[in-house]
Each structure stands twice: as structure tokens, then as C-alpha cells.
Amino acid sequence: MEPAVHLRGAVSLLGRFPALAGVDLDVATGEIVLLRGPNGAGKTTLLRCCAALLPVTSGEAMVLGHDLAGLTGPARRALRRQVGLLAHATGLYDELTVADNVAFWARAAGADRADAEAAMTRLELDGRLRDVAVGRLSAGQRRRASLAVLLARRPALWLLDEPHAGLDQAGRDLLDGLIGDGARAGAAVVLASHERDRAESIATRTVTIAGGTIVDDSVVGAAPPVATGARRAP
Amino acid sequence: MEPAVHLRGAVSLLGRFPALAGVDLDVATGEIVLLRGPNGAGKTTLLRCCAALLPVTSGEAMVLGHDLAGLTGPARRALRRQVGLLAHATGLYDELTVADNVAFWARAAGADRADAEAAMTRLELDGRLRDVAVGRLSAGQRRRASLAVLLARRPALWLLDEPHAGLDQAGRDLLDGLIGDGARAGAAVVLASHERDRAESIATRTVTIAGGTIVDDSVVGAAPPVATGARRAP
Amino acid sequence: MLRDAALVAGKDLRLEARSRVALNQVAPFALLVLMLFAFALDPDRGILARVTPGLYWVAVLFSGLLAVQRAFAVESTDGVADALRLSGLDPAGVFLGKVAAVAVQLLALEVLLGLGVVVLYGADPSSVALLVPTCLAATLGLAAAGSVYGILAAGLRVRETLLPLLLLPVLAPVLIAATSAFESALGGFPGEGWRWLGLLVVFAALYTGLGLATFGVLLEDG
Amino acid sequence: MLRDAALVAGKDLRLEARSRVALNQVAPFALLVLMLFAFALDPDRGILARVTPGLYWVAVLFSGLLAVQRAFAVESTDGVADALRLSGLDPAGVFLGKVAAVAVQLLALEVLLGLGVVVLYGADPSSVALLVPTCLAATLGLAAAGSVYGILAAGLRVRETLLPLLLLPVLAPVLIAATSAFESALGGFPGEGWRWLGLLVVFAALYTGLGLATFGVLLEDG
């Protein structure tokens, strides 16, 4: 099968700064790739390029079978509909409730209300928090709502930018379980993280990026984690 | 000596929601208190109350010798000048450079340019990043700039809300070193964090908060860490 | 596309229902603008009566600008612009949804300002046959052009200042045409008014077409 | 206090030097408003000449509003409002600093608009003795009132719509007084103009006093 992400010599410019300076990377479906590296290495840039939110200036870039270079409008939409990005910013409307937000974004991606409800239940947002405006949530609750959106959309490629940040212990365990489930269901997962222990325990492969290039690429775990919700693979 | 923070039955309302529902807590100078607890427990609220950014609706609240209840304008300013808060939001002007930002906030708190420069050097922001507009920085670089501001201000009470989030390994080690140095220099440190391993290794005491109340309060380490920059106290 | 439009418009109206910004802030602002112009133009009825249509439309323009600003402010916070791009929504649908939501608010504003003009300036609304279609066409034009530039500015740090700058000159033709149509209608030569109305319709069609065609591109660059 | 004011004003001017928002966006906007009015009021020189002072000040008002909005937009992003409260800066100093920065930008705008009025409408600026102090007093008034409400709205989600609503009615007296002073000056009865100037001075003093006294309270709540 063709890889979910395939980059060869990918360069991406932010202004005039080459945040990616020639990246080679392949991510297969079912893989959980941990992206690590110092601050400013280009992790966020890489994830955003994969979501077609930033242009790849030169080099080859294929994501989910789409060539990012000659992407037309409809193809880009089709691609993005299959991509779930969990970024620092949560992408939620502050003035709408959690339920309204999740329902809106889920339906926008073609999912239905039931998916939205299921995702909220999975993230334990179906209690008191359901009808609280997102702007009033705590940082971690907000991240959970954002995760619920990702889950309800059922993407084929998960791009997670420091997904553990802000989540409490239970939330972290839950997230790890979700990532494992997603990978087992055939999604490709790329997660950028500085939380070494936590992230390494779920990743099937660790890629180190520095100065906009991949400096190390090694398989860690032999297979994706097996048990749902397992806090740490042994 | 009187404690840096002294709370008894402190209640704080966000809208009509009692985010703090009666908190008893004392923090002595030189202590490094880790505040942990589930999402929405009230950690951020507690830190903001200590910085006099949120009112304490009822109960006793003394911070650095000031009673938060009857705080007049000048006393509040005097108090806040001694408080350093590292929040999720970095409090930097996107359109100014790192150097301009650090210099402005440092001078606002009565420090001088030399302090600002020293802080930037300490956080390794004195190279290329010095003259980059803050809005262009990566998440972790931005956190570093925000830390530089805190350092340059030399507060007597450090309130750190998930300080490790976004920092790379080197940054985390640096931060732990800074916290240790600060505590040894007589500052009181309260840090809210979900990164158990990392945070517990530097804390002298762990306090667990849930449902807006303290549910557990236990001394972990016997004394503040000894060596400067030591990554983990042994 | 229409499903996406309905989704977006529904979301916007729900947001307004929760925050009441248009009701509590934009509407009073519109009345205020009307009063301000009256101050600026001297307490001289002669002038006021002659320029009533112009002032009406300037007031609609400024408060409409505020409505557009608000409509796209909510799309600019905390990564929503990215989320919108990743959502898989049809850009043309998003465009139509925003236009519909803004147009509903504008129409409400126009009715309100209409009442204001009748009361404050003593204007006399008679030739409804011309006035109503003028309002509709002008509203669509304003909402369409507003949405095109609104999405362009959304997510930029300088949104608040850039949007008025871009939008006002574009809307100048609407202002002129609507004013002239109103003048003709009130002045009693509707014949000329219909020509101006034609211009408004062309403008609205043009910007709706432009929006439908380019919203995808604009959304990309948000 | 003055040290803090200088620090804040310096920061604001440096920010403007880097972002050029006032130069590239607010100033063109001001000219645009002027042109729009010319359209709205028909290419009828008779009216235009009579209402020039009013239009000038309406244009100053609206572009001043934009300048204030911009000045406090930078204080509303990403925790800056909190940082300002924690900074230990004297609130009165922050107020004076913001007023100074806004006033400098407003004065530049006024000169620009003055040129615009002279060119576009063919106004004739002669009685400078009255015009200049009027501009200065009105500017101070605008900047002071703008800063009071600017900091009040900073950090609120509805800032963009609330600020104009609160600010415009408060500035209406400035508009009236400055317009009347200009009319007197240009019309040749400066005597009355000086009385209006007096009003402007009172207004500016009032708001500067209010700002100095209450900025602490407002900033607390930012």
C-alpha cells in the first residue's frame, strides 16, 4: 500500500525562513510516528504542511495519495476532510457550547450528530460540561473538546501537535487509548511531542527533526499497542 | 517567617461557578509546591487568585504579606510587582521582537536593560531569535521568551501554570534549574502541572486539588534541590 | 453546497442568539451614527432633508461594516480559521452561509435605521415599490462584498483596521447607487431610480459570483 | 508616573514603526471616509462647502476610532492585558502613555485630513490662531476619552463592537464643539469659536482627569 505521508526533500518557507529544509519521511497507515526535536526544529511546520495548510516550496510531497504540489480545490478539500489536526489553538467558537461546537465541526466534515455525541461521551464531555460555553472551560477541558471534534471526524491521518499538553492523567491515558485505537483502525498518526516518556510508550517509531531536517529515524516498538486504553505499553 | 501564600477557606467564583470551593494552603518561601489534579480542578484559578488577578470571594487570603481582601491600588501594584506568572498565554506583543518585549516588561517592573539581557542569555534567546518578532516564533521559543520576562523581573513568588508545556528537553532542564535557583534565592514557587515525573522531581511538596478543594498535601522532597541546573534531584 | 451554507448560517445565527452582539451593540451603534451625522450637518433642516438618503446609506454602511467585522471576528479566534479550512466544508457554501447570516442582520438594521430616519429626519417613505427592492439588492451586495473581504482579513493581526480600508471603497458604488435610487424614489422620478436599482443588482450579482468563485482561494490564504 | 508613561508611549510608537498600521491603514481610511462623504453628499459644492467642518471632524472621529481600536487591540492579545496588570506599571502612567501615543497618531491624521479637505473640498484654512488650538484640544479630548473606553473594552470578546458604541456618544460633544469652532473660524466670527474651544478644553481636562483617577480601576478589570 502507498504510504499515508511521503516526503522527499520537502522545503517549506515561513516568510523567508526555511522552517523545513529538505525533509524525507514516509509514514505508513497504522503507524504511530513520534516526531521529536528541539524548539523551532520544524515539527509544527511539518504537521501543517501535511495538512496542506502550508505550501511545500520544493521537493516531493504526497499525502493520502494526493500530490500536494498540484492540488486543485476539490482535491484539497477531499484530502483535508480526511485529516485531523490537533494544534495548540483549539479551533472552537468560544461563545458556543461544547455540544454545539462538536456538532458543528462534526457535521461540517460529513459526520452526523450521533458521531458527535459518541465522541463527547468518549471524552467524558457529556455531563455538566456539555452545555458550558467553550470560552469558560479550563485549558484541559478545552483540549478535550478539541479532541472530541477530531474523533467525531474520523480522519485517516491524525496530526497531533503536543497532544498531551494540558490533559490530566486520565485524559492522557484516554488519549493514548484513542491513538492506539485509531492506528489499529488503519489511521496513520504523526505526533509531535516533547514528553518523551509518555510519547515513546505509544509510538511505533521515533523520528528526530532538527534544523528543518530529519536527523534520526528509528523504529521503537515492534507493533502498535494492543490493549485499548493501556496507559503504557510494557 | 510568614508564609508567602496563606489561604483559608478561599472561595473564588467564575461567573456563578465556584471554581475554588474553600482552599486551605500555605506556601513558605523557598518551597516548590507542585499543584496537581484533574482538568477543571481549579489550579489555574488558584494561581490567578494568588496573583490578585481574580477576586477571592470569601475566606482568608494573604499573599506576600498583603491581605487580598482589602487591597488598595498601590498595595496591589506593590504585590504584583513581586509576582511572576507564567500562564498559557505568554503576554508578549506579537509585533515586537523578543529583545523589545523582554526589555519592555523588565523595565516596566523596575528592572533594567542589563537584567533583560542577562535573562535572554540565560534562556538562549540572544542569538538569531533576539531580533525576530515574537509572532513568528515557534510555540516553545515563545514560552522561552515569556520565561525570560519572568526571570528578568526577579519575582518573590513564582506562579507557573504548566511551565514545561511546549519546552524541549534542554528547555525543561533549564527551567528546572531556574526554578531550583529561584527557590534557593528565597522565592516561593507554586507550579501547576500534569507532567508528574518531571514536576515531582523538582517539587519539595505536592498538593492535590480536585473539585476546587485541596484533597491531599504531602511533603515529597526533604529540601529544595541543591545543585544549580541539576536535571532531577536524586 | 446549500447544506453547508445552511450549516454555517445556522451556526452564526445561533452564535448571535447566544451573544446578542448585533442586538445590543450593533443596532444602537447604527442609531448613533445617524445622530452623529445630524450633528455634523448642522441643525439645518434644509440640508438634512436633501441628504437624508445619503445619510441613511452611510449609516447602513458603517453599521454594516461593524456587522461584517463581528461576523468574521468569530472566525478569527483561536485557530478557527484553520479549522474552517480543514473542515471539508465547501468554500462556496461557507460563503453563502456567511452572506445569508450577515444579510439577515443587515436587513434588520435597515428596518431599524429606516424607522430612525423617518422619525429623526422626518423623511417620508412612500414609493415602497422601489425602496424595498433597492434595500434587498443593496443588502445582498453589501453582505457579499463584506464576506469576500471579511474572510480575506480574518486571521490577520491587523484585521480591525484592514477590513474597513478594503471594504469601504468597494462599497462606495453601492452607497452611490442606493442613495441615488432612494433620491429618485423620494424625489418622485422613479424612472431613474430603476436604473440605479439595476446597477445594484449587477453589483450584488457580481460580488456573489466573485465570492462563489474565489472563496476557496481566499479561505486558503486566510 | 511620567517614566512609565514614556515607557508605554515609546513601546507603542515602536510597535507602530514596525507594523505601520496607522500609516498604511488608518491614514488611507481617513482619506477614504472623506471621499465617501463627498459622494454621499452629491457632487454639489454648495452643500459641501457649508458642511466641510462637520465632515472634517466626522472623518477625524471615525479614523480616530480606528486608531484607538488598534491601540487597544495590541493590548488585548494573548494575555497582554494580564501582563499589563501584573507589570507593576503605574496605571496613571499607562494611561498617559497611551494617550500620548494615540494623540501623536491623531495629530498626524488631522494634518493629513486637513490637506485632504483643502484639496478635495476646496476649503480655505486662514484663521490658524483658532484652528490650531482647536485641533490640539480636540485631539487630547479624543485620545483621553478613547483611552478610558479603550482599556475598558480591551480583553472583552465583544471589544470590536462595544468600543464604538460606548465611545461615539461620548465623543459627540467633541465633534460638535470642534465643528462649531471651525465654522466660526472659517466663517469669520472667531469670538464664538473661542467659546467652543473653551468647551473642548474643559472636555479634555475632564477626561484626562477621569482617566488618571480611574485607570487603575479599569485596568484591574481589563
Place this chain on the structure above:
Amino acid sequence: MNDGTSSPGTRVLGALTLIGMAVLLAFALVISPADETQEETVRMFYVHVPTALVAFGAFFLTVAASVGYLLRRSEGWDVMAGASAEVGAVLLAATLVSGMLWGRVTWGVYWTWDARLTLTALLFVLVLGYLAVRRLPLERERRSRLAAVVGLLLGPATVACHYATTWWRTLHQGPTITTADAKMDGTMLFTFFLGMVVFGLLYVWLLVHRFRVLWLEHRVEDLGLDEAIAERRREAVGVS
């Protein structure tokens, strides 16, 4: 206990107000004579002026209460300021409406841009802005502080509105009562003062009720508070 916000005191006040209203109507519409120049339209006077003056009084109370709040930070002042501004806004609306109707009859237009009218309209918008700030979805204390600062401004605006006819040449009538006007008939003067008293009573009556309603709303929140705190603390069970 009663289940409204009334008490024996306010019931008496309410009764007095209603009776006063009836008497005022009788005097204003029937007993008092028509004016020489204004003819029957002068009857508008007995609503127009008292509502205006009482509204002014209400705004001054708002200003005073705002100052009180800024100095003492006690909730009572805040509630008082808000209640007074609300009732004042209603009264000023009555002034505006009666003035516009009157204007339609005597001047032939509902509105004209004269200083008094303009300033009255401005004052009204300022009050609306003040009430808008009071409705912001913020923490109670923060909202009170912002409102108190905005409330201060009603003072100068009210003063300017009152002196508008003195400071500027206006179409609107200047001070009539204070300048011991000879033309004023005795009955008319009495009716006017009656109007002042009745609208004053109305104001106090409404104010007391609004104050109590707002106060009770806060108390209800506080009552719910103990329950809310208890519930919040229950979240803690099992975590440690």
C-alpha cells in the same frame, strides 16, 4: 411574608403613587386651564417636565452610588446605581416621547437638532451604553467596577443637558419655573408641583422595587452558592 418585593411601606407608597397619578390626571387634563399661547398642548408639560427632572435626579443618584461603590466596593451601592439608572432611563424615555409628541403639535416636527433635544438624546444613549455594560457577561465584581466608571459620566452629561438652554440659543424653551414667570397661572403651577411629587413618588416606588429585585437576584445566587460549593466539592470525592 409576602412573595413579591413589596412590603407594607412600598404598598403604601404604591397606593399613594396611583392615587396621585389619578389626581394629577384630573388636574392636568381637566382642572388646570389651557395656556394662552400653547393652548391645550400645554397639558403635555405636566408629564414632560416632571419626568425629565426626576430622571435627572435618578442619574445623579446613579453617579453618587457609583462613587460610593468605587470608594466602598459594597454591592449595595452597585445595585442602587443600576436600579436608579434603569428607572431613570424609563422616565427619560417618557420625556423624549412626550417631547416629541409635543413638538409634533407645536413645532410641526417630531424632532429637531437643537441643543436641549440633542443632549437629551445623547444622555439617553449614554444611559443605554451604561446599561449595556451592566449586562456584559463578566464576573460580578468586575462588571460592577466597569459600570461604576461608566456611570460617573452620567453626571456631566446630565448637567450639560439641564443647562443646554442657558448655554446655547435653543428652540426649546428655557428655564420656566425657576425664573418666577408671571404668566404661570396658580393652578398650573400647582399641577406642575403635583406632577413633580407624583413622578417623584413613582420613581421612589419603582426604585425600591428594582433595588429589591436586583438585590434578591444576587441573594438567590448567593443562596445557590452554598449548594454550588457543596456540589463542587463533591467532584473531589475519590481523587487524591
